[in-house]
Structure formats: C-alpha cells, structure tokens
Amino acid sequence: MSKKGILVVVSGFSGVGKGTLMKMLVEQHDNYALSVSATTRAPREGEENGREYYFHTVEEFQDMIRRQELLEYACYCGNYYGTPLCYVEEMLEQGKDVFLEIELQGAMKIREMYPEALLLFVMPPSAQELYRRLAGRGTESPEVIAARLRRAGEEAEGIENYDYVVINDQLEVCAEEMHRLIMSQHLLAERNLEFIDKVRKEVRQFLTK
Amino acid sequence: MSKKGILVVVSGFSGVGKGTLMKMLVEQHDNYALSVSATTRAPREGEENGREYYFHTVEEFQDMIRRQELLEYACYCGNYYGTPLCYVEEMLEQGKDVFLEIELQGAMKIREMYPEALLLFVMPPSAQELYRRLAGRGTESPEVIAARLRRAGEEAEGIENYDYVVINDQLEVCAEEMHRLIMSQHLLAERNLEFIDKVRKEVRQFLTK
Numbered sequence: 381m382s383k384k385g386i387l388v389v390v391s392g393f394s395g396v397g398k399g400t401l402m403k404m405l406v407e408q409h410d411n412y413a414l415s416v417s418a419t420t421r422a423p424r425e426g427e428e429n430g431r432e433y434y435f436h437t438v439e440e441f442q443d444m445i446r447r448q449e450l451l452e453y454a455c456y457c458g459n460y461y462g463t464p465l466c467y468v469e470e471m472l473e474q475g476k477d478v479f480l481e482i483e484l485q486g487a488m489k490i491r492e493m494y495p496e497a498l499l500l501f502v503m504p505p506s507a508q509e510l511y512r513r514l515a516g517r518g519t520e521s522p523e524v525i526a527a528r529l530r531r532a533g534e535e536a537e538g539i540e541n542y543d544y545v546v547i548n549d550q551l552e553v554c555a556e557e558m559h560r561l562i563m564s565q566h567l568l569a570e571r572n573l574e575f576i577d578k579v580r581k582e583v584r585q586f587l588t589k
Numbered sequence: 590m591s592k593k594g595i596l597v598v599v600s601g602f603s604g605v606g607k608g609t610l611m612k613m614l615v616e617q618h619d620n621y622a623l624s625v626s627a628t629t630r631a632p633r634e635g636e637e638n639g640r641e642y643y644f645h646t647v648e649e650f651q652d653m654i655r656r657q658e659l660l661e662y663a664c665y666c667g668n669y670y671g672t673p674l675c676y677v678e679e680m681l682e683q684g685k686d687v688f689l690e691i692e693l694q695g696a697m698k699i700r701e702m703y704p705e706a707l708l709l710f711v712m713p714p715s716a717q718e719l720y721r722r723l724a725g726r727g728t729e730s731p732e733v734i735a736a737r738l739r740r741a742g743e744e745a746e747g748i749e750n751y752d753y754v755v756i757n758d759q760l761e762v763c764a765e766e767m768h769r770l771i772m773s774q775h776l777l778a779e780r781n782l783e784f785i786d787k788v789r790k791e792v793r794q795f796l797t798k
Contacts, residue, residue: 393792501778507791533796536789544776545785557776564770567753569710576754580745582716583602587742 385411385472386565387494389480389487392502393532395514397548401502402479404555413476415468418444421459434464452482452489477562484538491541498565500558501542505549594620594681595774596703598689598696601711602741604723606757610711611688613764622685624677627653630668643673661691661698686771693747700750707774709767710751714758 392398406412418434420441429435436444441460444450453462463480471478480490490497504510510532514525539545544561548554569576601607615621627643629650638644645653650669653659662671672689680687689699699706713719719741723734748754753770757763778785 503785503788507788507795510788510792511795529792529795533789533792536785536792539785539789540778540782542778544773545778545781546776557773560769561773561776564753564766564773567755567766567770569749569751569754572754573749576712576745576748579712579716579719580748583719583738583742583745586716586720586738 383475384571385413385474385476385478386562387468387472387478387480387490387497388562389482389490389497389499390502391481391483391487391500391535391542392548393504393510393535394528395510396502396504397513397551397554398481398502400551401548401555401558402481404551405559406479408555409559411475411477413471413478415463415471415478415480417461418450418453418464419459419461421461436460451480451493452486454483454486484535484541488538488541496571498544498562499542500561501539501545502554503539503545503547505547509549592684593780594622594683594685594687595771596677596681596687596689596699596706597771598691598699598706598708599711600690600692600696600709600744600751601757602713602719602744603737604719605711605713606722606760606763607690607711609760610757610764610767611690613760614768615688617764618768620684620686622680622687624672624680624687624689626670627659627662627673628668628670630670645669660689660702661695663692663695693744693750697747697750705780707753707771708751709770710748710754711763712748712754712756714756718758 390398390402402414406414416430416432416434418436418441420436420438423429423433423435427433438460441462444462444464445453449465450462451465451468453460455461463482463486468478468480482490487499491499504513511529514520514528520528546554546558546561565571599607599611611621611623615623625639625641625643627645627650629645629647632638632642632644636642647669650671653671653673654662658674659671660674660677662669664670672691672695677687677689691699696708700708713722720738723729723737729737755763755767755770774780
C-alpha cells in the first residue's frame with residue numbers, strides 16, 4: 381500500500397520504557413529507523429557520535445537552526461537538543477517508519493509541520509508502577525526521583541493531544557501492540573489516495589467497455 | 590483499556606468479500622458482533638428471521654422509523670433496509686465491536702450520529718480482480734455483472750470519506766489485518782480519557798506526598 385514511511389513521535393514519562401520499546405522494534409522489524417538527535421551537551425562515556433546523538437558545538441547548532449536544518453529543537457538545562465530534518469526526510473522517503481523520541485512541546489511542533497505524523501504516548505499501567513520503576517532502579521537519589529515525578533506531572537497534562545496511548549505493562553506485548561498500531565496506520569485512506577484513484581480509474585474503464 | 594465497543598462500518602464493492610471477512614472475524618474472535626439489519630423484503634430460501642435479517646412488514650418498518658428505532662435506513666429496489674439501534678447500542682455497551690455492513694450513504698449517516706465510529710472500505714487488489722470475482726461466480730448474467738460494476742463505480746467515488754482501506758487479496762491475511770486495525774483503535778487517546786485521567790491524578794498524588 382502506501383510507500384512513504386510514517387513519522388512516529390513517541391513520548392512518555394521518564395522510566396516508562398519508551399527507549400527500550402523503540403530499540404526492540406528497530407531490532408525486530410526492518411521497517412523502522414530511529415531518529416538520532418543533535419545536541420550540544422558533552423558525550424557521556426560510551427556514547428558515540430551518530431549513534432546516541434550527533435554532538436555539536438553551540439555555534440554549529442545555531443548554524444543548523446539558522447539554515448532551518450532542524451525539524452524541531454529545544455534548550456534543556458543549558459544544552460540544545462534538536463532533530464536533524466535531513467535524516468528523517470531521507471528515511472521517510474525510503475519508506476522507513478521513523479521513531480522520534482520527544483517531549484510534549486516538541487511533539488506539538490512536529491504535529492504542525494507534519495500533520496500526518498503519528499503521535500504515541502507510552503503509559504505505565506498505573507502511577508504506582510511508574511513510581512516503582514523510577515525508584516526501583518536504585519541508582520537515583522530521592523531528589524532525582526522527585527524531579528522526574530514532577531516532570532511526569534507536567535507531561536501528563538498533555539496526553540489527550542496524542543493520537544494513541546499504549547500501555548507498557550509487559551515489554552514484548554507492548555512492543556507488538558505498537559507495531560500493529562503503526563502497521564495499521566499505513567492503511568489510512570488518506571495515505572492511499574493513489575491506490576484508491578488507480579482502482580477507481582480501472583473500474584471506470586470497465587464501465588466504458 | 591477502553592471498555593465500550595467500537596462501531597465498525599464496513600463497505601466495499603459487491604463481490605469483494607466483505608461479508609466473508611466479517612463472518613471469519615466473528616467466528617475467530619469473541620469481541621465481535623454482527624449487526625443484523627431489518628428489512629421489508631421477503632425472506633429468501635434458507636434465510637432465518639434474526640440471523641440474516643429481521644423481516645418486517647412495511648407498516649412495522651415505518652413504525653420503527655417513526656419511533657426513531659433505526660440507526661439509519663434506506664430504500665433499495667422498493668424495499669426498506671435499516672439498522673435497529675437497540676441491538677447495536679446493547680452490544681457496544683457490552684464491549685463488543687459491532688460490524689455494520691452498509692453502503693456509502695448509510696456510512697456517512699452513521700458518521701454523523703457516531704463520530705467515533707470506524708469506517709472501513711474493503712478494496713480488491715485491482716479492478717481486474719474485482720471483475721474476475723464478479724464474473725467468476727458464473728451464476729450471474731452479464732446484465733447483473735454490468736449493474737454491479739456500475740454500482741462499484743458509484744461506490745468508488747466516496748472511498749476517501751472512509752477512515753481506512755483494507756485490501757482483500759488473501760482472505761486470512763486481510764481478516765487478520767482488519768482485526769489488528771480494529772484492536773489498535775481501542776488505543777486511541779480519546780477512547781481512554783478515563784484511564785489517562787486516573788493515572789494523571791495518581792501522579793499528582795505522588796507529587797503532594
């Protein structure tokens with residue numbers, strides 16, 4: 381059916397497992413590509429340029445903004461983060477469904493630029509479970525957990541603005557559900573106008589015979 | 590997630606296999622119910638009241654119209670056909686996804702009354718294949734085939750008004766695709782406002798602790 385890929389925006393509370401879900405899907409299916417963000421923050425140990433992020437200087441990043449090479453960008457904690465347009469467009473043209481992990485504000489910007497983008501919000505089965513996962517890592521201080529919960533509270537305000545919610549109770553089940561959902565979106569009538577038109581013209585030809 | 594069933598309107602060219610698809614899905618999965626239409630046409634051999642149709646007199650049917658007991662109705666070839674509201678509502682409340690096989694005009698009426706209904710159009714892989722299926726039955730006269738093709742030509746005009754198109758190339762594959770698509774629709778954010786609100790409130794409670 382439709383050949384062009386779908387831009388899939390994935391948001392969700394910190395700790396909900398959205399990164400793991402996308403990694404699983406990219407590994408299991410060959411229709412997905414993961415958008416790699418550009419940032420001005422310093423690489424952490426083990427991070428590779430072009431894999432976790434494209435690392436840039438502030439000057440380079442501001443040049444990208446000026447040349448409108450970013451799909452969206454934002455500044456968090458003194459560092460720029462943004463989505464290079466070129467890679468996303470290239471993957472979509474190749475028919476790849478491109479994952480974009482992004483927060484509410486960025487997601488809304490994407491919706492304006494790409495009205496046909498699919499906006500997913502990954503939910504925990506309950507807030508208790510979210511808290512358990514955040515605290516359960518055992519690596520975070522109470523302050524960090526509290527900050528993430530505050531952030532979750534903010535993010536939670538905008539969930540209705542997303543198209544779909546998926547509940548990450550069991551990773552495999554949720555990944556499969558996400559996959560089915562994204563596959564289904566390829567069947568949208570508006571994504572298949574060419575095919576519809578082709579069949580319609582063919583039917584008309586039979587009628588004039 | 591969402592408890593209430595989805596009203597699934599299924600349209601498609603005559604001979605495309607939409608009836609078979611729905612029957613398969615109702616047999617394979619317990620979340621589906623098939624809406625049974627009311628009609629004033631005479632029962633054909635083997636047809637049973639309440640299975641293929643609810644058979645009514647013209648007077649009874651007109652009473653149903655007056656009492657607004659029909660979701661939609663239309664008159665074809667001198668006979669009334671309509672969808673009893675009560676059965677559909679009952680099934681939806683029970684959480685069943687209710688199939689409604691209906692033509693373009695009826696589908697548009699349903700969309701007005703149930704904006705949350707899911708409108709599917711079943712397509713043949715090509716018009717050639719549609720013609721082959723219509724003619725291939727071998728039981729129809731050239732006039733009937735021509736009439737159906739004309740009807741297909743009319744129906745084809747409105748395909749963009751549907752939400753999704755599914756292509757019936759192989760029955761099992763198409764049925765599975767339809768099933769996944771319908772399941773995915775239960776994840777629509779707007780169908781899960783209660784759950785979203787519940788998690789949001791819980792997150793807020795953590796924040797005030």
